Amino acid sequence: MGQMGLFFLAFAAVCVVIAAQAPKVNVTLYSESLCPDCQHYITTSWWDMWSSDAKDIINWGQVVWGNARLSPDGTITCQHGAAECDLNIMQDCAINVSTGPSQWVPFIHCLETHGTSQKQFVSKCATSAGIPINALNTCWQGPVGKALILAAAAATPSNHQYVPCKFDASHPCAPKPPPRKTKP
Numbered sequence: 001m002g003q004m005g006l007f008f009l010a011f012a013a014v015c016v017v018i019a020a021q022a023p024k025v026n027v028t029l030y031s032e033s034l035c036p037d038c039q040h041y042i043t044t045s046w047w048d049m050w051s052s053d054a055k056d057i058i059n060w061g062q063v064v065w066g067n068a069r070l071s072p073d074g075t076i077t078c079q080h081g082a083a084e085c086d087l088n089i090m091q092d093c094a095i096n097v098s099t100g101p102s103q104w105v106p107f108i109h110c111l112e113t114h115g116t117s118q119k120q121f122v123s124k125c126a127t128s129a130g131i132p133i134n135a136l137n138t139c140w141q142g143p144v145g146k147a148l149i150l151a152a153a154a155a156t157p158s159n160h161q162y163v164p165c166k167f168d169a170s171h172p173c174a175p176k177p178p179p180r181k182t183k184p
Contacts, residue, residue, distance in 0.1 A: 024059045030156055031164045032066020033087035034080040034116060041164040042112040050105050060101035062108065064091040065152035066163040076149065085149075086140075087111070087118055092148040093139035094131055103129045 029046060031038040049055065065088060067079040078084035091108050098104040110125035111118040126133045139145050 022057065024057055026059045026061065028061035028063060029164060030063050030066065032064060032068065032079065032084060033091060033111070033118060034084040035066060035163060038066070038164045039112045039115065042109055046105075046164075047109050050101075050109070055101075060105060062091075062095060062104070063152050063155045064088045064095075064108075065149065065156045068153065070150070070153050076153075083116075083119065088152070089145040089149045090119075090122060090136070090140050092152050093136055093145050094126070094129075096144065096148055097135040097139050098129070098131050103131050107131055 029042075031042065049058070050060075066084075068085065068088065069077045071077065076085050078088065091104075091111070094107045095104045098107070107125050107129035110128060111121060114121045114125075122136070123133050126136050139148070
C-alpha cells in the first residue's frame, strides 16, 4: 500500500473515532397507521435513513398517535377509523416490547408496506422483526396498550399541523411540507 493509501486509511480511522465520540442526534417521528402520507414517508425516507450509515448516529423515536382525538370521557377517535386506533396501539406496543429500534423500526416498516391490510400481517412482521408475538398481543389487548396510546397522545405536540412529522433539534413539526407528487 502506497503513502496515499496509508493516508486515506488513517484518515478513515480518525473519522470513525470522531463519529463514535460524537453525541447521537435525537430524531422522533410522529405518525399514525393507515395514513397514506405516513406510509409513504415510513417506507421511503424513514426507511432509507434507517438503512444507511446514519442509523448509528441517531437516537430513534416514534410516537404513533397522529391526528387522533381524545375526548373528555376517554374515547379515542382516529382520523382513519377504528382500525387505525387498533394499529396505533399495536405499533406503540411494538416499540414498548421490543429490545429497541433494531426490532421496532423494521416491524413498523413491514406493516406500513401492506397499506390498509396491515392487521393481516402483524404476526408475519413481528416474527421477521424478532418481536415476540405473545408479548405484543398481551400489550395490545391489555391495559399497557391503553396506557401507551394515552402516553402517545400526551407526547404528540398539540400544535402539530400534520403527520408524518419528523422532529429533531433543527426541524420542529411545522410548517407543513409541500404535498408529495402522485403519479397520474
